[in-house]
Every structure is written in C-alpha cells, then in structure tokens.
Amino acid sequence: MKKNIKNYNLDELKEEIKSLGEKPYRAEQIFKWLYVDNISSFSEMTNLSLDLRKKLDENYSLNSFKIEKKFKSIDGTIKYLFNVQDEEQNMIESVLMSYHHGYTICVSSQIGCKMGCKFCASTGIKFGRNLESSEIIQQLLEIEKDAKVKISNIVFMGIGEPLDNYENVMNSIRIINNPKGLNIGARHISISTSGIVPKIYQLANENMQCTLSISLHSSNNKKRSEMMPINDVYPIEELIKACEYYIKKTNKRISFEYALAKDNNDNLNDAKDLVKLLKGMLAHVNLIPINKIKDGKYTKSSNENIIKFRDYLNDCGIVATIRRELGSDINAACGQLRRQNMRK
Ligand code: SF4
Numbered sequence: 001m002k003k004n005i006k007n008y009n010l011d012e013l014k015e016e017i018k019s020l021g022e023k024p025y026r027a028e029q030i031f032k033w034l035y036v037d038n039i040s041s042f043s044e045m046t047n048l049s050l051d052l053r054k055k056l057d058e059n060y061s062l063n064s065f066k067i068e069k070k071f072k073s074i075d076g077t078i079k080y081l082f083n084v085q086d087e088e089q090n091m092i093e094s095v096l097m098s099y100h101h102g103y104t105i106c107v108s109s110q111i112g113c114k115m116g117c118k119f120c121a122s123t124g125i126k127f128g129r130n131l132e133s134s135e136i137i138q139q140l141l142e143i144e145k146d147a148k149v150k151i152s153n154i155v156f157m158g159i160g161e162p163l164d165n166y167e168n169v170m171n172s173i174r175i176i177n178n179p180k181g182l183n184i185g186a187r188h189i190s191i192s193t194s195g196i197v198p199k200i201y202q203l204a205n206e207n208m209q210c211t212l213s214i215s216l217h218s219s220n221n222k223k224r225s226e227m228m229p230i231n232d233v234y235p236i237e238e239l240i241k242a243c244e245y246y247i248k249k250t251n252k253r254i255s256f257e258y259a260l261a262k263d264n265n266d267n268l269n270d271a272k273d274l275v276k277l278l279k280g281m282l283a284h285v286n287l288i289p290i291n292k293i294k295d296g297k298y299t300k301s302s303n304e305n306i307i308k309f310r311d312y313l314n315d316c317g318i319v320a321t322i323r324r325e326l327g328s329d330i331n332a333a334c335g336q337l338r339r340q341n342m343r344k
Helices: 010-019 025-035 050-059 133-147 162-177 197-206 221-227 236-250 268-278 303-315 336-343
Strands: 066-072 078-083 091-099 102-106 151-156 189-193 211-215 254-260 283-289 319-322
Touching: 010 025, 066 133, 078 133, 091 133, 102 133, 133 151, 133 162, 151 162, 162 189, 162 197, 189 197, 197 236, 211 236, 236 254, 254 303, 268 283, 268 303, 283 303, 303 319
Parallel strands: 102 151, 151 189, 189 211, 211 254, 254 283, 283 319
Antiparallel strands: 066 078, 078 091, 091 102
C-alpha cells in the first residue's frame, strides 16, 4: 500500500526523498507544493523532474476528502461533513469560524470518541479509529481550498480526544507549524482535552507553546464523573496537579471550558467551588452555553444565570468570559452532523 506523503514532517520527508535517490532540498519544494500551493496531484509539481514526479506517484498517495455536506450559518460559520474516502467511507466534521483576528478551524482528531462525555453528540456511536496526521491536516487544506481563505488558528475541539491520538496530533502540529509550509505558530493552536492526565504531563514536556484547554465542566468529582466518565480515572485533584505542572513548564495560561447545564452545574455554589479550585492559577474560564443534543439529558442554562455565573467568577478574581455561540442555527457543536448522518 502506498504511504500518504502528508504523514511526514519535513525532516522525515527529506529522509524519504533521499531514499528515492534525490537531493534532500527537493523535500522542501514538495513541502511547498503540498501546503502552500495546496495541490492535489504530483503532476502539478512542475519544478520537479518528470522522473521524480513519477517516483512520487508510484510510492506515495495524496489524500483528498469529499465534502458530503456543508452548512453555512447566518454568522458566517461553515460546518463541513467530510467523507475521508477510506475503505469504510468514514465521516468526520470540521468547522470554519470567522473572528475579527482571522479564520479559525475546529478539527477532528479521531473517528468517533472513546471518552463518553454525556453531553456530547459523539457519545453512543461506535468508535472508529485514530485519524492519521495527514487526515488532520487535510481538513484544513480542504477548507482553505473550498472557502478560499487562509486559516490562522486551529483548535482541536472537534470529534475525538486529541490526547488519545497523541503521536498523530503532535506530528500534525509539527507539520502545520513549519515555516516552509502552513506556518501556523504553536501559539495559534489550541488542544482541548477531557483530562488524560499522563498526556498533559507529556505535552508540557514537549515545550511546544500550544494553548491547552481543559474540559472541566464541574469542580465537584461526583458531578464531573456523571458528566465525564474520564473523571473516574483521573479525578479533579490529579487533573489540577497536571495543569499546574503544565503552567510551570510552559508559563502559559490554561483555558478551562465550563459548559453550563441548567440545574446541574450552574448555581452559585458551583461557582464558589470553581473559584476555590482555580484561585491563584494562571487560568481563564470559558463559559459555554451547552448545546442540547437530541436525547441528551442536559439543557442550556438561562442567559441570566450564565451572566451571574461569569460575574461571580470575575468578582472573585477569576477571569471568565462567555463563549460567543457560533453556528447555533446549523448544529455546529461537534459530532452532531455526523451523528445525524450515521442514524440515517
Ligand atoms: S466532548 Fe470531546 S472528549 Fe468528550 S466525548 Fe465528545 S469528543 Fe470525546
């Protein structure tokens, strides 16, 4: 089977090219064609000899996705359902969001997810597999081509737990980072995790400067375990220790995601517990009006409650903001589109 050329970072690609009997600088030319010119066939690499183009074609593949569905929100958010065109015809979702500072893409890292968070549309659907690095990057390349935009920020918040696909996610970031290719700095890349503690330590030791987001959603172990089974494996105390280590190593602020669910985690006592937990930490709380999923048990907290919750945190010295709801008219929360499609 042919190897996908987009699974190689530049150093690895140089080795591959050398093994074909070519000069390593050719790898930089190929890298540019792949990520700057966003070409879809080796024949388009016109500054390479015909012989090298033939060798590339014989030894490597170039993936492309099929846009299965595409929805555009009134706020400009575009949600894509991609067929990754593998043997199983698996589907993944990616979302393009427009902010004043540029375009952000929310990418998927796995086909399905094993974490089983109760409020998530990916729960209840069989886990497929990890995405390869090339498939993570391809989401960005397909959207840049289709929407004719240059993406400047990436968030790993789509389907899947990125730290459960650690090596492929890290390798995709190395490729995306490279100044000779997509050139998106690590500071513009955010990884969101449900809290796989050992991987948070590993990420801290990478010295990569990515932003880390933790899906916290409650500062009470019982409530959090009800929402997120991962909490039974890595309870809040262990998670916070790992976060403190991450901050110490990277000197970067952690963003704690807190989806407010009505009559569940949205009262003043919950806010007080959250203050106790995060007081003194280099942290930011991102309050998310929960997206109700079909059959899901959680419903959105009232706007009044969300504002009260935020104000309480801010008054206590915890920086908290309410995430702007983008694409709510097109079910932009991760996993919803894929879930609908699979049910059909
Ligand atoms: S919220 Fe994220 S980690 Fe939890 S089940 Fe959904 S995709 Fe997985």
